[in-house]
Amino acid sequence: MFGPVPGMGSKRMAKTVNFHAGLPGFVSSGHVHAVLGGSPTSVEREVATLEGRGVLRRLRVRGRGEVLIRQDEYEGLVRRSSRLDEDTKGLYLRFLKENPRAGIMSVGTCDEKQGDALVRAGFLTGGTTTRDENASLGGFYGRPEDKASLASIAAASRAASGSIEAVGGVGALQNAGGRGGSSGASRLGRGGVGPEPEYRIAAPGHGSYLKLVSAAVEHLMSLLSRSKYGEMPEYLLRERWDGGIASDDARKMRRARGEFTGVLPWQTKKWREFYGLEFGWVLAEAMGTGRLEVFETGSVGRGVRKLRDD
Known part of the structure; x- marks a missing residue:
């Protein structure tokens, strides 16, 4: 590099x-496609497979797109962080291991003090909602599921067959203005007031x-x-x-x-x-x-x- x-x-x-x-050793998804060449579908399928096995971790930033990083390197960043105590490190590492594909983490996964520490250390971005995230993700680096337009159909073919991304991502119908059958838990937060706040997984130096x-x-x-x-x-x-x-x-x-x-x-x-x-x-x-x-x-x-x- x-x-x-x-x-x-x-x-x-x-x-x-x-x-x-x-x-850290980041690389954008577009860079991977450009270097490997071949079929975009096969490349994305391989990335999705490695992601599911816990070899790669996909990180996203609102309006800027996504990058890939090796999971062991990401976990090493967590372990070496001087801003996190051992309990917070253990909780976050367990969450990463149990959710290899997760890009978000519910605020209920950790207490307020731990969440604040992870945000300050750069491993989470501040509380947001799925609706806010979908509305603000976009631009040139945005993924197909973040754009409700026919222009993204060709790019959507890069998603692994059978994955949620291959059909537009979570909430694709709602983002396009429709009314899907999403569960009340995904639409309503605590008390049924609105979307539940979530943290988005990040890494120090990502921005x-x-x-x-x-x-x-x-x-x-x-x-x-x-x-x-x-x-x-x-x-x-x-x-x-x-x-x-x-x-x-x-x-x-x-x-x-x-x-x-x-x-x-x-x-x-x-x-x-x-x-x-x-x-x-x-x-x-x-x-x-x-x-x-x-x-x-x-x-x-x-x-x-x-x-x-x-």
């Missing part, structure tokens, strides 16, 4: 290294990851938009992403001759704002969201073409 850290000032290097170390990747994709699209027709050779786009820095071999040869041109690597936007995020990672992320495609030019290698802007 990140390239080797180049020479830079001690403060900047410490900030970069700490950012790398503090970011930072989505913010970083979203900004990186926007920057990559802006570089591609500078081309008259919205397309260019992949090597040229890579060079622009790297800030026009020459390749390692060329830089070594110039340095051996005592020559220097251009800017230092750590002065580029790639390192100043994106902490060394690699071009290949951002390209796969943009491909996974459907904003660009890679094609063979037949003359200058692979090319990159913009499909649409958000």
